[in-house]
Amino acid sequence: MLTIMLYLAIILLATKLLGDLFVRLGQPSVLGKLLAGILIGPAVLGWIHPNEFISIFSEIGVLLLMFMAGLETDLDQLRKNWKSAFAVAVGGIILPFVGGYGAAVLFGLSNNQSLFLGLLLCATSVSISVQTLKEMNRLNTREGTTILGAAVVDDVIVVVMLAVMMSLLGTGHDISLGLLIGKKVLFFIVAIVVGWLAVPWFLKLFAPLRVTESVISGALIVCFALSYFADLMGVAAIIGAFAAGIAVSQTPFKHDVEDRLEPIAYSIFVPVFFVSIGLNITFEGVTSQLVFMIVISIVAILTKLLGGGLGARMTGFNTRSSLAIGSGMISRGEVALIIAATGLESGLLLQKYFTSVVIVVIVTTLVTPLMLKLLFTDGKTDGDQASVSE
Structure with a gap:
């Protein structure tokens, strides 16, 4: 218990101070919070190490x-941009898959391992972009809602692709594709009705109810219940x-x-999440794979940027907005980490x-935050203009 209290004190102090520093430097505070995790984690100072407490709080x-x-x-904005969201998701899957596969082949990985790395680069986690x-x-702009919508589509497609790959490559013979897709469809039907x-x-x-904070408690019940159901149905809990947030937003509360x-x-849970990302970094023994990391990082960034951006451009966004949307899809986050762990267990990674x-x-x-800051600053995006008719 004493360790937990010390960890919380260090995390909150580091994230707030570094977050403030980066705002003063004209950068998003989230970048400082992410770097706080690297600084206080095993990679640098070693004050905090990943454990179950960090994992639960970050989730x-x-x-x-x-x-x-x-x-x-804005639900109306989300409905208007569904075509763009789908195009961004598809573009942001095709290019990373091809690019990741090609890069892996160049480094001598087997065909199966190369296919898996391509799949891993297809993942998107927009929590940092959010x-x-x-x-x-900018969250409620046309670009912001397109990024959010594309992330939902991306998650569903990538999970289905993962199941297909596990089955075809002999690591999951009992996976039924029909059941998998059926569970995803069931989730969205239930989510809409609920x-x-x-x-x-x-x-x-x-x-x-005559108890304290009944409204916020009710909203959190909805949030955690739908998150649990999503995970149960094979959709990311996020x-x-x-x-759940969209559902509550349609009520008077x-x-x-x-x-x-x-x-x-923002006082406790979100800072722990940001720090938890940096805690996964360790520089031990990585010098021998420095070229591999640099090349795969470049491929991961450029393919999402261009793939998502192309999807946005084809559906009516201007060039700057398209690149902004593509940059919002770059972060692989916890979704890719889960896929990586699956690949490690199955021998595909x-x-x-x-x-x-x-x-x-x-x-x-x-x-991701650096690119979003760059593309949304000192330039005109579609979010600053009248909406383009669908």
């Missing part, structure tokens, strides 16, 4: 972050949290929940490449 942190993103999402866009007040009918009814009944949840999330892949994932996460 809650990312769920709350995506729940708040759902709360702030935080950066929130800081720049969000439309059950959530408003539940909060209306729950809010008047998608369930995002869907939206602003009350926003005002009360933000202090809870060799142990000697695991640390390098983790570092590549973290590099993409660190680059």
Whole structure:
């Protein structure tokens, strides 16, 4: 217990101080918070090491972050941009898959291992993009909603691709593709019905309870329940949290929940999530694979940027907005880490490449806020103009 309290004190102090420093330097505070994890983690000072406590707190942190993103999402804007979101997701899967496969072949990996690395680079986790866009007040723009929508589509396609690959490559003979897709479809049907009918009814009944903070408690019940159901159905839990946020945003309790949840999330859980990413970095024995890491990092960044950007450009965004959307899809985050762990267990990702892949994932996460800041500053995006008709 004493260790937990010390860890929390160090994490909160480091994230707030480095976050403030980066804001003063004209950069997103999230970048400072991510670097705080590297600084206080095993890579540099070694004050904090990954453990179960960090894992649980960081999972809650990312769920709350995506729940708040759902709360702030303009549903009408999301509906208008569904074609763009789909195009961005598809473009952001095709190019990384081809690029990752090609790069792996060049480094002498087997065909199966190369296919898996290509699949791993298809993943997208927008939790870092969400935080950066929130800081720049761009989350609810046309670009922001397209990034969020594309992330949902990306998650579903990549999970289905992973199941197919596990089955075809002999590591998951009992995976039924029909069952897998059916579970995903079931999740979205239930999420829509629950969000439309059950959530408003539940909060209306729950809010008047004569206990403290009944409204925020009710909203959190919805968030964690839908996150659990999403995970159960093979969809990322963050998608369930995002869907829960959209559902609550359609009720009269939206602003009350926003005002009360933000202090809870940003005072403790979200900082732990940011730090947990940096804790995965260790520089031991990576010098022998430096070229591999550099090449795969470049491929990972450019293929998502260009693939997602091309999808946006083809559906009516200007060039700068298209690149901004592509940059918002670059971060691989926890989704890619989960896929990497799956590959390690199945033998499709060799142990000697695991640390390098983790570092590549973290590099993409660190680059994302820098690129979003660059592309959304000192330039005109479609979000600054009148909406382009669909």
